[in-house]
Amino acid sequence: MDLFEYQGKQFFGSYGMPVSPGEAVTTVDGAAAAAERLGTPVMVKAQVHTGGRGKAGGVKFAADIDAVRVHAANILGLDIRGHIVENLWIEKASDIAEEYYASFTLDRSAKKHLGMLSAQGGVEIETVAEENPDAIAKIWVNPVEGLTEGQCRQWVLAANLNPDVTDQTVELLLKLYEAYTEGDADLVEINPLIVTPEGRVHVLDAKVTLDGNAGFRHDLAPFDATQPRDEREAAAHAKGLQYVGLEGSVGVIANGAGLAMSTVDVVNQVGGRPANFLDIGGGANADVMAEALGVINNDPDVQSIFINIFGGITRGEEVANGIIEAVNRVDIASPIVIRLDGTNAVIGWSLLEPYLSERLVILPTMLEAAREAVVLAGGTAS
């Protein structure tokens, strides 16, 4: 789960890394009050789960309280790449002498942790990687051995930073690695990592993605609460469903992530547009099917629903009974197309037989079912 900048800074701060004092606010008055307490000048920064804030006008310097009010009013409600700004971070302004870049993430090919450090911070690292790859010093850390101080120092020297800040940078990067591993982060990124005119190394921005699977050893609830989810995703998440909202009109329910992805693909291939990805997992019992249908039913864009189930250990008759019970429980607004295959599929079909109508259709293959769902959604299937 992605953290807001201010949450990332608090996360880094808890591992002893140098971050600026600041306050998270949601109103203009709140911003002014925070700036009063912090003392001007301050930065007024939009908190959104996307990049490009600066270019979009979401990051402003405010010399005094009047400027804080003006900028806060402009930034709150701003649309940055589809994200509406609801939260601001008011932070004591820093003077900048140099801007670096530092990050850790998993290198999935090497199956080791990859650290990247560059003297060219403040711009997107992808741009540096393309235009001047030698400007990025990389280090691969074996998770069993961890990052030693000696390795870290070699890495810092290889990045050709200002030699006056080598010791401070080594110390900070060791803490960053600790935050990454102990904190169960998928990604920790500081861009820019700055050196102040007084020669202090300091975290000026924070991008942190935490591993949602590590909730059994960390309290992730505060971060979970600020995840960007549309209404549909929030409702599905509350019911524990694996759901991703898309833009189309064919609601998709499938068992298994791969099959759900495949279903979305096939609907697209035949000329339709899926409204969502929804994986109900292996079981496909009545409860989870009813929850899934409920979520899709509440999506006003959905014109038809495609249920795509492959029975493995779960037998066709169990799946069919689940669908029948769920359809009886939820008042479904859109016609349903079912493709049920695998174990005892034929028994499942015969159970569904009495319920079939123009609004509840079974077709034997994924392709045929996808075409029918697209037509029922008012489209033309190819």
Add this chain to the structure above:
Amino acid sequence: MSIFIDENTKVVYQGLTGSQGRYYGMLNRDYGTQVVAGTNPKKAGADVEGVPVFATVADAVEATGANASCVFIPAAGVRGAVLEAAEGGVELIVVITEGVPMHDEAYFYNKLKADYPGVRLLGPNCPGLISPGKANIGITAGHIAKAGGPVGIVSRSGTLTYQALYELKQKDIGCTTCVGIGGDPVPGTSFIDCLAAFEDDPETEAVMMIGEIGGSAEEEAAEFIAANVTKPVVAYIAGLCAPPGKKMGHAGAIVSGGKGTAQAKVDALAAAGVHIGQSPSEAGEIMAEVVAAL
């Protein structure tokens, strides 16, 4: 022949006394798998429908000669369970559990590489593997697979794996071994490991490969196939229409920074001479043609 497991594989189930472990452990036994032991430190001496329970994997190995382990332990205990299994002396560790933290996976993957190089890890978050007619370890429905050959299957996705097995069976095509490598960021066994084993297996004459978005495992497999695999490979990749930045169910299934797209994987595999199916059933049809031409 089969790869990684056969009728002589003896399996200890870590978590046999839990509901999932018991359910699938007994299904695996009914299939014919040698389910020789379970572990639970608090229930040593007990049994689950006749299968003896030991305190540790080491005890189970000593008493029963188990040479493989299947892990149904909740995510928080998986790191400990994997290290215990490796220490206990099994050669194969199959982790079914989903939701294991990435840092735990990265740790035990590298720990096994360094200290137990002879041990094969499969998963986490995988359906396991089946050599039809010989052994079934994990949560695959055994009856949807036809025994024999000539096809070997390797897949990142559970349900699509079952579908592939089922479609081949309906076309009367057998499978030597079907390996579900799982959808997590640090899979213990890779596509390449399986492709290499299938290439060496005389009974496997063609390979079905099912990939999905995220990471670069399929691209690496494509390079390996171009250089090392002489047998025909048919592939299907799920997630062509997945939006960037959204996890599609599996922890590893995410397109980020323009990397890991399905199209890039399809292109890389096609360039390596792999036959690409646009849907799972098309991949099945292509495989039927490939098998007919063998």
